[in-house]
Amino acid sequence: MLKRLVKWARVKSPWILHFNSGACNACDIEILAALMPHYDLERFGILLKASPRHADVLICSGPVTKQVAKRLKRIYDQMPEPKFVVAVGACACSGGAFRGCYNVMEGVDQVIPVSAYVPGCPVKPEAIIDGVAKLLGKLQQSAA
Amino acid sequence: MDAIKVLIYIAIFPGFLFQSVFSTYLEWLDRKLYARMQNRLGPLYTGWNGILQPVADILKLFAKEDIVPASADKFMFNLMPVLSLASVFAAGLYLPIWHLTSYNSFEGDLIVVAYLLAIPSFALFLAGWFSVSPFSLIGATRVLTQLFAYEVPFFLALLTPAVMAGSWKIATISSYPWTSGSWWVIPVQLIAFGVALLTLQAKLERVPFDSPEAETEVVGGPLTEYSGKKLGMFRLQKDILLFVGSALVAALFLGGFGGGIILGCIQLVLKTIFVVILLSVVRAACARIRIDQIVTFSWKYLAPASLVQLLIVLLIKGWKGVA
Numbered sequence: 038m039l040k041r042l043v044k045w046a047r048v049k050s051p052w053i054l055h056f057n058s059g060a061c062n063a064c065d066i067e068i069l070a071a072l073m074p075h076y077d078l079e080r081f082g083i084l085l086k087a088s089p090r091h092a093d094v095l096i097c098s099g100p101v102t103k104q105v106a107k108r109l110k111r112i113y114d115q116m117p118e119p120k121f122v123v124a125v126g127a128c129a130c131s132g133g134a135f136r137g138c139y140n141v142m143e144g145v146d147q148v149i150p151v152s153a154y155v156p157g158c159p160v161k162p163e164a165i166i167d168g169v170a171k172l173l174g175k176l177q178q179s180a181a
Numbered sequence: 182m183d184a185i186k187v188l189i190y191i192a193i194f195p196g197f198l199f200q201s202v203f204s205t206y207l208e209w210l211d212r213k214l215y216a217r218m219q220n221r222l223g224p225l226y227t228g229w230n231g232i233l234q235p236v237a238d239i240l241k242l243f244a245k246e247d248i249v250p251a252s253a254d255k256f257m258f259n260l261m262p263v264l265s266l267a268s269v270f271a272a273g274l275y276l277p278i279w280h281l282t283s284y285n286s287f288e289g290d291l292i293v294v295a296y297l298l299a300i301p302s303f304a305l306f307l308a309g310w311f312s313v314s315p316f317s318l319i320g321a322t323r324v325l326t327q328l329f330a331y332e333v334p335f336f337l338a339l340l341t342p343a344v345m346a347g348s349w350k351i352a353t354i355s356s357y358p359w360t361s362g363s364w365w366v367i368p369v370q371l372i373a374f375g376v377a378l379l380t381l382q383a384k385l386e387r388v389p390f391d392s393p394e395a396e397t398e399v400v401g402g403p404l405t406e407y408s409g410k411k412l413g414m415f416r417l418q419k420d421i422l423l424f425v426g427s428a429l430v431a432a433l434f435l436g437g438f439g440g441g442i443i444l445g446c447i448q449l450v451l452k453t454i455f456v457v458i459l460l461s462v463v464r465a466a467c468a469r470i471r472i473d474q475i476v477t478f479s480w481k482y483l484a485p486a487s488l489v490q491l492l493i494v495l496l497i498k499g500w501k502g503v504a
């Protein structure tokens with residue numbers, strides 16, 4: 038009973054943290070567009086938080102440059118459990134346009150575990166919302 | 182028998198349970214109004230029209246991992262959320278809901294409530310100070326600076342109805358229009374009402390006075406390092422402060438909650454909602470102002486305005502005394 042209640046609360050109130058791990062900025066603009074009043078993510082209880090300590094979902098855009106990898110790991114470690122990572126954009130999924138460059142890690146999952154991938158270059162705001170919604174759906178189905 | 186009654190007052194109504202439930206409702210109302218004024222819908226899918234959204238937020242926070250940073254002072258870091266939550270709960274017990282709260286009301290409880298409502302700000306400052314991170318330190322100093330700005334005008338504004346009623350007892354002040362039949366005191370105290378609203382907004386650290394936790398500048402302000410349960414406590418504390426502050430302003434300036442137990446409770450709910458709506462409009466209509474602008478604004482405009490209001494009240498009282 039208590040577990041179900043907690044799961045319900047978790048699904049209904051995902052707070053997100055946006056981290057640019059070396060994106061070309063197009064994906065970031067799309068993420069911001071998804072947060073604008075037009076799509077109004079607060080409908081689902083999604084709030085943008087500034088501190089990793091407050092966040093549940095880390096939204097990463099970009100292929101993770103070698104320089105940012107350490108910081109990404111640290112931000113991830115600062116988030117309290119349970120935490121989820123959504124990789125937004127072709128870059129974040131696999132390196133995308135930057136695949137094979139000498140200075141990138143080719144995807145967020147090279148550094149931290151990723152729960153959902155949203156491909157696209159850049160991704161559409163609708164796709165981001167769909168990705169997060171699917172993540173929440175998965176969470177809903179998972180056994181507590 | 183009396184002991185049981187008092188326990189019920191403290192635990193259920195108007196104590197912890199009622200305060201927690203009603204204050205989450207107020208947060209929902211505030212968020213919804215704020216969203217509507219920004220042409221959004223606001224929380225929608227959590228319960229009826231998202232009414233359970235604040236509950237879900239707080240439950241989720243309570244079930245999350247609770248991190249204490251290595252550099253933080255453990256004792257103070259853990260104490261502050263509890264202290265601030267306890268003080269607002271205690272302040273809420275003094276709200277004059279008809280005769281329900283007469284067991285703890287005494288001459289001078291207005292000062293006690295003002296003191297209890299000042300503790301959360303200090304707790305917030307200490308919380309930021311003892312988290313020892315650059316962002317929380319900047320946020321903490323801003324909390325304190327802001328405290329210097331709004332606290333004196335807030336007290337001056339609360340003084341006005343007290344002088345008018347000639348008493349320091351919240352119950353007497355709020356029932357003054359009922360007992361003396363002089364309802365004209367409400368329009369006369371409009372300036373102080375406005376000052377109290379704005380300073381309450383600053384106390385709650387909401388736009389335009391939210392520079393202590395301006396997330397575009399200092400991440401989360403004093404709460405940057407807080408997570409899980411303790412963040413949840415701070416959130417609940419803010420909601421209850423919103424309720425207690427609004428109810429106190431409603432009690433002092435809008436004629437209180439007199440006229441029997443049922444009418445009293447209905448008035449408590451409606452008048453508090455009215456004050457919260459005003460606060461939401463201020464929040465939606467303004468942009469954040471800088472910390473020095475907050476201090477200037479408070480001392481240049483709010484403090485003199487409340488002094489003028491005090492003068493008006495004193496003149497009226499003197500004139501009535503002569504006539």
Ligand code: SF4
Nearest residue numbers: 061064126127128158
């Ligand atoms: S996926 Fe495309 S748009 Fe997004 S960050 Fe990479 S290159 Fe830029």
